Amino acid sequence: MPARRRLLLASNSTLHGGGYLDHCQSHIRSFLGQNVKRVLFVPYALHDRNAYAKMAREKFESLGYKLDSIHEALDPGESVRKAEAIFIGGGNTFRLLKTLYDHGLVQPIRKRVLEDGVPYIGSSAGTNVATISINTTNDMPIVYPPSLLALGLVPFNINPHYLDPDVNSTHMGETREKRIQQYHEEPNTPPVLGLREGCLLLVEGEKATLQGKTGARLFVRGATPTEYEPGTDLSFLLHEGPEKL
Numbered sequence: 001m002p003a004r005r006r007l008l009l010a011s012n013s014t015l016h017g018g019g020y021l022d023h024c025q026s027h028i029r030s031f032l033g034q035n036v037k038r039v040l041f042v043p044y045a046l047h048d049r050n051a052y053a054k055m056a057r058e059k060f061e062s063l064g065y066k067l068d069s070i071h072e073a074l075d076p077g078e079s080v081r082k083a084e085a086i087f088i089g090g091g092n093t094f095r096l097l098k099t100l101y102d103h104g105l106v107q108p109i110r111k112r113v114l115e116d117g118v119p120y121i122g123s124s125a126g127t128n129v130a131t132i133s134i135n136t137t138n139d140m141p142i143v144y145p146p147s148l149l150a151l152g153l154v155p156f157n158i159n160p161h162y163l164d165p166d167v168n169s170t171h172m173g174e175t176r177e178k179r180i181q182q183y184h185e186e187p188n189t190p191p192v193l194g195l196r197e198g199c200l201l202l203v204e205g206e207k208a209t210l211q212g213k214t215g216a217r218l219f220v221r222g223a224t225p226t227e228y229e230p231g232t233d234l235s236f237l238l239h240e241g242p243e244k245l
Contacts, residue, residue: 004117006031007153007203009127010212011160011195013090021059021123023198027211029063031202032085032119038066040083044099045091045125056089080108083118090124090160093137097129098145110151120153124160127195131157136183136192138176154203155190156237162194162217177217177225184221191237192219201234208234 008024008031015023032039039060043052053069060067067087073079080086086109088096100106112118122130128137129150136157165175174182180192195201198213210216210232218226218237228234 005114005153005203005205006117006119007113007130007201008119008121009130009154009158009195009201009203010121010123011127011162011199012197013123015198015213020055023213024200025059025063027200027202028121031121032065036065036085036119038068038083039085039087039121040079041067041069042086042088042096042100042126043069043071043091045089045093045096047095052089052091056087060087076103076105077108080105080112083112085119085121086112087121088123088126088129090126092142093125093128093134093139094141094145095143096125097134097148097150098143100129100151101146106151110153113151113153127158127160127201130154132190133157135189136180154208154238157190157192158201159192159194162196164196164217177219180219184219189221191221193217193234193237194219194225199230203238206235206238208238210234 010024014020041053041056043049046052049071057067070076070079113120128134130153131150132152133148133150135148136159138161159180163176165177183189194217196214199216200212202209202211210228210230212230215227215229
């Protein structure tokens with residue numbers, strides 16, 4: 001079943017020095033190709049959905065794609081069932097996941113992507129919800145979803161906007177690395193791929209490739225973190241359980 005999945009998971013929507021999705025627009029165009037004409041946008045991670053949809057629509061139309069926002073649909077579930085491609089944008093991951101559950105969209109989106117092969121693009125929070133759970137989001141729990149389990153399109157977790165520890169910093173708070181390690185203190189926790197700003201993960205069936213301008217850091221419970229550069233084949237994350245990594 002996962003052999004049909006096609007995912008483009010970005011760490012962030014905006015990179016310093018550029019506009020909305022500028023840093024990954026070539027990846028988006030290559031990913032969607034010419035067969036996709038319309039993209040279904042899910043703006044649930046932000047409060048002002050109209051403004052968010054307007055920004056996303058302008059960007060995708062500049063790339064040659066029409067964009068429909070799910071918040072404007074009378075029947076969100078029907079929109080998912082008819083979607084040619086799905087893009088879930090960034091914002092607050094808890095708000096996003098709660099709204100997906102509120103509208104009964106978790107399983108329909110999962111089915112469209114894993115069974116029907118509908119292309120899925122995620123950015124930031126949209127990347128978080130593509131994974132097993134949102135346990136490794138950076139966001140505050142401003143609302144309470146019924147579960148932290150997400151779409152489960154890949155068998156691991158991601159930490160978007162991953163920041164490396166600053167050896168020159170006098171800040172005494174926990175680093176991102178330490179927080180992920182604390183997550184792995186719990187039993188049976190899956191690997192966490194820390195995507196730095198400007199980094200993307202392309203998943204096509206059973207193949208996963210790191211793309212973008214920056215690298216990623218992989219955290220596996222009980223192991224030393226591993227660095228990976230753009231272009232690296234990370235397909236093993238799709239095939240191996242945590243105990244084999």
